[in-house]
Amino acid sequence: MSNSLNTLLAQNQEVILEKWLNLRLAIFSKQKQSLIMTQMDQFQNPIRHQLHEGLKVILENFDKKGEKFKEAQEQICRILAIQDFPPSKAIALFYELKGIVRKLAKKTGVGFNAKDWVEFNSTIESMTLETVDCYCAQREKIYQLKVDESKNKAFMLLKKAGI
Amino acid sequence: MSTNPPKLADLQLEYEQAPSLLKGDSPGKEWLDIPVVFRDGNWCHAAKPNVIEDLGFNNPRKWSPADEDWKLEEGWQKIVKDGMKERLDKFRSFKLFMDICVRCGACSDKCHFFLGSGDPKNMPVVRAELMRSVYRHEFTWSGKLFKGLVGARPLSEEVLKEWFMYFHQCTECRRCSVFCPFGIDTAEVTLMGRELLNLAGTNINWISEPASNCNRTGNHLGIEPHTFKNVVESLAEDIEDQTGITVNPTFNRKGAEILFITPSGDVFGDPGIYTMMGYLMLFEHIGLDYTLSTYASEGGNFGLFTSNQSMKKINAKMFHEAERLGVKWILGGECGHMWRVVHQYMDTMNGPADFLEEPVSPITGTKFRNATSTKMVHIAEFTADLIHQDKLKLDPRRNDHLKTTFHDSCNIARGMGMLEEPRYVLRNVCNSFNEMPEHTIREETFCCGSGSGLNTDEYMDIRMRGGFPRASAVKHVKDKYDVNALVAICAIDRASLPPLMNYWNPGVSVYGLHELVGNALVMEGENERTEDLREDEMVDFEPESAAREEDE
Numbered sequence: 001m002s003n004s005l006n007t008l009l010a011q012n013q014e015v016i017l018e019k020w021l022n023l024r025l026a027i028f029s030k031q032k033q034s035l036i037m038t039q040m041d042q043f044q045n046p047i048r049h050q051l052h053e054g055l056k057v058i059l060e061n062f063d064k065k066g067e068k069f070k071e072a073q074e075q076i077c078r079i080l081a082i083q084d085f086p087p088s089k090a091i092a093l094f095y096e097l098k099g100i101v102r103k104l105a106k107k108t109g110v111g112f113n114a115k116d117w118v119e120f121n122s123t124i125e126s127m128t129l130e131t132v133d134c135y136c137a138q139r140e141k142i143y144q145l146k147v148d149e150s151k152n153k154a155f156m157l158l159k160k161a162g163i
Numbered sequence: 164m165s166t167n168p169p170k171l172a173d174l175q176l177e178y179e180q181a182p183s184l185l186k187g188d189s190p191g192k193e194w195l196d197i198p199v200v201f202r203d204g205n206w207c208h209a210a211k212p213n214v215i216e217d218l219g220f221n222n223p224r225k226w227s228p229a230d231e232d233w234k235l236e237e238g239w240q241k242i243v244k245d246g247m248k249e250r251l252d253k254f255r256s257f258k259l260f261m262d263i264c265v266r267c268g269a270c271s272d273k274c275h276f277f278l279g280s281g282d283p284k285n286m287p288v289v290r291a292e293l294m295r296s297v298y299r300h301e302f303t304w305s306g307k308l309f310k311g312l313v314g315a316r317p318l319s320e321e322v323l324k325e326w327f328m329y330f331h332q333c334t335e336c337r338r339c340s341v342f343c344p345f346g347i348d349t350a351e352v353t354l355m356g357r358e359l360l361n362l363a364g365t366n367i368n369w370i371s372e373p374a375s376n377c378n379r380t381g382n383h384l385g386i387e388p389h390t391f392k393n394v395v396e397s398l399a400e401d402i403e404d405q406t407g408i409t410v411n412p413t414f415n416r417k418g419a420e421i422l423f424i425t426p427s428g429d430v431f432g433d434p435g436i437y438t439m440m441g442y443l444m445l446f447e448h449i450g451l452d453y454t455l456s457t458y459a460s461e462g463g464n465f466g467l468f469t470s471n472q473s474m475k476k477i478n479a480k481m482f483h484e485a486e487r488l489g490v491k492w493i494l495g496g497e498c499g500h501m502w503r504v505v506h507q508y509m510d511t512m513n514g515p516a517d518f519l520e521e522p523v524s525p526i527t528g529t530k531f532r533n534a535t536s537t538k539m540v541h542i543a544e545f546t547a548d549l550i551h552q553d554k555l556k557l558d559p560r561r562n563d564h565l566k567t568t569f570h571d572s573c574n575i576a577r578g579m580g581m582l583e584e585p586r587y588v589l590r591n592v593c594n595s596f597n598e599m600p601e602h603t604i605r606e607e608t609f610c611c612g613s614g615s616g617l618n619t620d621e622y623m624d625i626r627m628r629g630g631f632p633r634a635s636a637v638k639h640v641k642d643k644y645d646v647n648a649l650v651a652i653c654a655i656d657r658a659s660l661p662p663l664m665n666y667w668n669p670g671v672s673v674y675g676l677h678e679l680v681g682n683a684l685v686m687e688g689e690n691e692r693t694e695d696l697r698e699d700e701m702v703d704f705e706p707e708s709a710a711r712e713e714d715e
Contacts, residue, residue: 160390
């Protein structure tokens with residue numbers, strides 16, 4: 001791991017995860033936070049649990065990415081793609097991470113060099129663009145499910161009609 | 164501290180200014196006054212005018228929930244209030260449920276729509292409060308006198324829109340009722356809410372059209388008798404192609420011992436048809452004397468989601484047809500709400516069925532005393548008895564390509580208390596059965612999120628939210644045990660869980676219980692089975708002939 005910011009991120013995963021999760025949950029309207037922020041049981045609050053698990057996997061695999069990272073990104077997008085807030089809020093998750101890392105870096109008092117920041121920003125931007133793809137794929141899936149369901153309901157009639 | 168009671172104006176001020184989670188992003192507004200917002204994906208299409216005319220409901224017209232003007236008829240408030248009064252007088256449960264809630268909060272985090280969205284109006288207590296507030300205003304002295312101070316409010320168009328939104332975000336699954344110390348059945352509040360919405364002419368098409376179709380042709384899809392017969396025969400041909408076994412279902416045959424009724428989704432829909440193939444193979448295997456009916460061609464009852472009169476009318480065809488055909492008793496297929504209607508309402512609505520006999524299995528001699536009044540036996544009980552009495556030749560290895568888990572359908576588990584029979588059958592027809600976590604199954608099972616007539620495609624966003632708690636429990640066993648098959652005994656589950664799994668847990672397919680029975684049955688004269696009923700390869704399964712060759 002050559003980038004010092006990535007090292008900072010790897011060394012402070014727990015702190016970052018907590019802050020990041022809270023920021024993610026805060027995008028839900030205040031009315032909804034009565035459940036989402038407070039219930040800790042994984043089956044009684046699947047939104048919180050699965051966001052927590054997804055963000056955790058992303059942090060653990062931030063540097064190397066890979067299949068697990070992609071799956072976690074998909075799972076987070078699934079949760080966000082069917083809620084009430086606009087796409088701009090849903091896909092902002094890596095910008096939130098950038099903010100957290102920036103504050104953490106400032107707190108440490110260590111001077112991180114400009115090259116590292118440029119690299120880190122570039123990673124965040126490319127991850128955000130991937131999130132856009134992923135979010136759109138989930139929305140497209142919703143529409144595909146509608147089409148598939150319409151066909152499946154009358155499967156035998158379509159089959160008999162040779163359609 | 165003052166010994167005098169606070170002044171009314173002070174109380175009012177405190178009431179308005181006190182912080183409340185439910186007010187959330189709308190400070191200055193009480194939670195009951197926060198308007199609902201209809202956007203694509205969170206509302207169902209309105210019922211078509213011709214459907215409303217067929218059902219004899221009020222105010223048939225073209226409209227959409229997304230329109231600002233719902234084109235309500237003159238005097239609709241009086242119609243709804245009169246309807247509410249009529250129901251309060253008629254149904255003691257409704258009166259009781261309007262009065263007795265103490266807001267203990269035991270139900271609040273039990274609704275799958277609440278857990279999947281966080282929207283507080285999906286807490287069962289708050290959803291019921293949407294109606295209780297109007298009840299207090301119209302029918303209680305405290306409400307008339309103190310109005311907002313006791314949570315009373317008049318019936319307005321905004322309130323009606325809120326009812327429309329939230330009584331269609333309840334699947335009448337009754338999970339909340341399990342936890343209510345008073346036994347308040349929120350499903351019944353929703354039933355009443357939807358009846359009142361019907362009176363105002365605010366119905367949804369996905370519920371109304373199947374109910375109307377049922378009146379006309381006997382099934383939700385509106386399929387006529389010859390097509391029904393033709394499609395079942397086509398499934399019989401598929402069985403013959405795959406297994407070499409000829410099954411000969413009969414239709415409307417007078418003098419048959421048993422009338423078999425199943426949801427039409429099993430006959431027409433994918434993957435329900437494979438469950439239907441399983442039934443037909445089972446009946447052939449045991450030589451059952453049964454007939455199907457092209458009139459009672461639907462076990463489901465969308466009348467349950469429409470009005471009690473509509474439910475009664477649609478249900479009546481089962482007894483009518485059993486009497487006309489002269490059968491001894493009725494065997495019912497895998498369905499959810501059909502069994503709620505049969506188990507809880509049928510006997511008092513359309514019984515007693517004196518013309519039928521107490522059901523006795525012709526194969527094992529077992530008396531189904533639990534069905535003495537309705538004369539109708541659930542197929543899972545029937546098959547569990549056959550297996551228990553060793554009447555079926557089964558090879559569970561034929562389902563070795565499936566790692567299963569079982570979804571308790573709400574109406575079967577909570578509505579009629581059937582928990583063990585389907586599990587017993589499942590354990591005998593497959594080798595890999597993995598339970599989901601304790602608080603997500605049996606009496607506490609999570610709904611599929613699409614029951615009670617909400618499984619329409621325009622509602623997909625809300626369905627994916629409502630089904631998230633169920634999908635989350637499936638994900639748990641998928642990650643832990645590699646589960647790839649979700650087995651359910653409800654036709655709405657078989658229709659609505661596939662998109663739910665496809666969205667949340669790709670790689671998990673949905674199966675009916677008797678589809679797996681059909682896979683596992685070893686039938687006399689069958690072809691060598693290497694594929695299941697979906698024509699998927701039976702992986703890791705060694706056909707008997709290959710095993711014999713190896714031995715030699």
